[in-house]
Amino acid sequence: MTAAAWNTPDGGGASGDGTEAGNSIVEVSVRVLIGLALIGVGVNWMAGSIWKVAALGPSRKQAPPDRKDILLINELGPTAHRLPTVPPAAGVLPGDVLAYRLVGRNPDWGWMIGAAVSSLVSVGMLTVLGWSAYHTYSKGVIDGWVIGAALCCIPVAAWSVYRFFVRFLGFVAFGPTRLEISSYPLFPGQVVDVFLRQPGQIRLQLLEVVLICEESVTYSQGTNIRTEVKRVVEQRLFRQRGVEVAEPFQCQFGLTVPADAMHSFAAENNRVQWTIIVSASIRGWPRFERDFPIIVQPLPS
């Protein structure tokens, strides 16, 4: 239809071509944006799944490989330095105040990128639909479909933008958390010092540090694979209300690993994970959490 109009030499035809071409551009843009939105949703979902699998990665790597390997380990005899099924005590750096600095898992980047992509796509869709609705309205035509779609897009775009800015401002305001520990890896019954440094540009309603132990199991249910996690130990290490972090907040406190604690354990489907969680509540903002996985080894006999 558009190609036939381009071949029409008269001015009226050209005017009609412009409108139709404009409409087709809008249609194509809307379709492309819808496609992009769907791709974005799919990519977001896939990234989430990959993230979860990656989070289980160490357990799969640390799973008892196969019987031959385990036999080999035992047949070698001197296994004093080997701790099968206990993840290696890696992921620490030299500390400034205490001996070791723990490296945390920071999910903020993933959240921010996801929020940025979804807000960009939704705002783009809203812009194109709004422009299309305005364009058709200025020609004296009311396109109910476009107006309805644009109206539906408004809350989605507003929510996406709100989420992005909350995440972004929170990320800026609640600076990087630094956690140092006097000894690593840990053992059941051990008492160590922990140093916390929290910079930022905001007043925290509550700053809290807890030591947790979670059991997680993965099981097949039909064609699905499900993971269940249960927190079996939760020990508060530090808690303070009304914390100013404009000058970096610093404090030191003790950590006692429960004497009857199970050591860290990572097999393919079953896992015991110890983590120190630093969390902050800020008025009107979502709760921020930074996780610092730690390794508890069995007591040397």
Added chain:
Amino acid sequence: MSRRGPVRISIQNLQASYRPRDELDCVIRVEPATSATVSTIETRVQWKTIGKGDEDQGVCFLDRQGLSLQDGLTAKTLRLNCPLPPCPLSFRGSLFQIRWSVSVRVELREDASCEEEFPFEIKTGCQPG
């Protein structure tokens, strides 16, 4: 000790608890019934998980002995001696358990087999020996 079908499997000197890296030293006795002929005896020291999750297991000792036709007719005594690994320790959690055991699997020439597990624990702080 167990009697399952045509074979009686028993174990001696297996303690209830060991410490990590202890030496597991016990004696396994396999007695076939008069109508049965043992072809192989497989002995494992292993841990496995029990609970809601799919099972994980690890084997720290595996021995498989094939018996001749004549040997398979008589009672057989095996000495099991192996160092235990430092971990995983025995565990009773909310969602899963880690259970250690000596597993003996006997295959017969009559296309049958039987298996018996003798549980024990590995834990720190238990009395040696």
